[in-house]
Amino acid sequence: MKKIFLLLVLSVSLASVKAQVTDNTLQHILVDKDSRIDSLLQKNRDMNEAVYLNTLKNMQGYRLQVITTNDRNKAIEVKTRLLTDFPGEKTYLIYHAPYFKIQMGNFREREDAEQLMDRVKQVYPTGVFIVPSRIELKPSKDGEIIL
Incomplete structure (x- = not known):
């Protein structure tokens, strides 16, 4: 009986609720x-474009x-020698604790890296290998970046 009474009161109250009327006077x-x-x-x-x-x-x-060592002086020595032997290639000294890594070059294709690796192995016959990395792109003379 209570359920029927509650249902009746609920249905009457819901029937009296009106929907919101839209007013199209504000154009x-x-x-x-x-x-x-x-x-x-x-x-x-501007910031998003930059x-x-x-x-x-990148x-x-x-x-x-070229080399992975925990001796900073040796890493700097190797980098200096690479800069003198290969002046056209950029070299990087990267520190990942506790090791110093000397990397060189920015190659889009693995084949290009293999060509330089053959020349570098004449100076450093062991320990030279190709690693995937984020590389820097060189802009052309007019400032455009060629992909």
Whole structure:
């Protein structure tokens, strides 16, 4: 009996609820905004463009890892020798505790890295191998980055 009474009261109360009536009299909405919002949006666009262009300068590629040692002085010595023997190739001293790694080159294709590896193995016959890495792209003379 209580359930029937509760159901009856609930159905009567729900029947009296009206849906919201839409009012189409407001056709135009005016927004008063601060002029600094436009300058902030432009700064945001500029920052996003700078980040995008920076990501274009790096891509996945290959480098030669010449030596891995925990002696910093030896790593610097090897890097100096590589810079004198291969002046056209960029060398990198990377520290991953507790090791210093000397890597060189920025190659998109593994075959290009293999060509340099053959020349480097004449100076360092052991321990030279190709590693995948994020490489730096060189822009052309007019400033465009060629993919």
